[in-house]
Amino acid sequence: MxxxxxxxxxxxxxxxxxxxxxxxxxxxxxxxxxxxxxxxxxxxxxxxxxxxxxxxxxxxxxxxxxxxxxxxLPFDFAKFEQLYDLRMVLETTAAHRLCDEGLRSPNPVDHALVDELMALWLVPVAQRSSDTLQVSQWDEAFHCALVAAAGNPEMARVHRDVTDRIRIIRRLDFTKQARIDATYEEHGKILSAIRAKRGDQAAMLLRAHIETSQAEVRKITLHQVHMARQGS
Missing domain, CATH: 1.10.10.10 (Winged helix-like DNA-binding domain superfamily/Winged helix DNA-binding domain)
Incomplete structure (x- = not known):
């Protein structure tokens, strides 16, 4: 062959x-x-x-x-914890860069990319998606886009690698409608803080958002993994 x-x-x-x-x-x-x-x-x-x-x-x-x-291999939850910690550092740093042009990297902030995120997430409740797989993909894209928009390609590359490695566990975090609703609300607040150039607030909201997801990951059991296969 x-x-x-x-x-x-x-x-x-x-x-x-x-x-x-x-x-x-x-x-x-x-x-x-x-x-x-x-x-x-x-x-x-x-x-x-x-x-x-x-x-x-x-x-x-x-x-x-x-x-x-x-x-x-079985899930290595200790490694997932470390990756979430790294993700938090990268994303909160990106939030500050997006709000403070004085911290710009050699590449400028991509405001158009942020505007695209606002158009997707800052929508009326009736226009929100209820498709768990779609929202899971959009959530991943949201966080990658925030880091990419900050204008540091190397930081974005590392963040994409972290995202790739936690994708399997993040999917299990989008099995309930309440988590989807919370994602819309939290993303909206983060974007509003960035639009208002409130770096500390945006970073704080991002940290809380990621910590909530991290806490949900800690609740995941092997039974949930097997149930996910039945529903795939």
Missing amino acids: SEPVGHRSRADEVYEQLKQDIAEFKLVPGDRFTENSVTERLDVSRTPVRQALVRLQQEGYVEVLFRSGWRV
């Missing part, structure tokens, strides 16, 4: 698919599988599958089992 020519290799495609399977709970923590099962399911050769799995292993998603294939 020949490898396709192009920017994305077959190993990249397998990597992205397996990562998506884990994020969507088609593979849940503790699941065991073999390289052969992946090659058959994705209709690819063994080499890109092995390359993709090694990459996922390095990133802490899976582990290789002696003579018995691979296993999706």
Whole structure:
């Protein structure tokens, strides 16, 4: 089976698919599988599958089992706590940059990007989405856009990496309508503070918003993970 020519290799495609399977709970923590099962399911050769799995292993998603294939690693909640702490530092710093032009990086603040966020989140209640998956995706995009708008590409790159690593756990935070409503309210207040150039208030609101999400993550149980797979 020949490898396709192009920017994305077959190993990249397998990597992205397996990562998506884990994020969507088609593979849940503790699941065991073999390289052969992946090659058959994705209709690819063994080499890109092995390359993709090694990459996922390095990133802490899976582990290789002696003579018995691979296993999706259980959630490392201590690592998630550390990533949330890092996320909080990055986003509160971004909030201050967005409100104080004196802290600008070599690249200027992207006010147009902030305006786009306001158009999406500062809407009447009747216009809010109730689609949990959609709001989850919008929430992730909101936080990435805030950091990107602050004008520091390296900070945005690190934040995207953190976002990627906590995506699987954040999805479980959007299973209730009350959390969706709270997200709209909290995002709206954060954006209003940024629009008013109140950096301390925006950072405080962001910190509280992230801490609430972090607290919800602490409540997640293995049962919820398995229930998420049933609903996926």
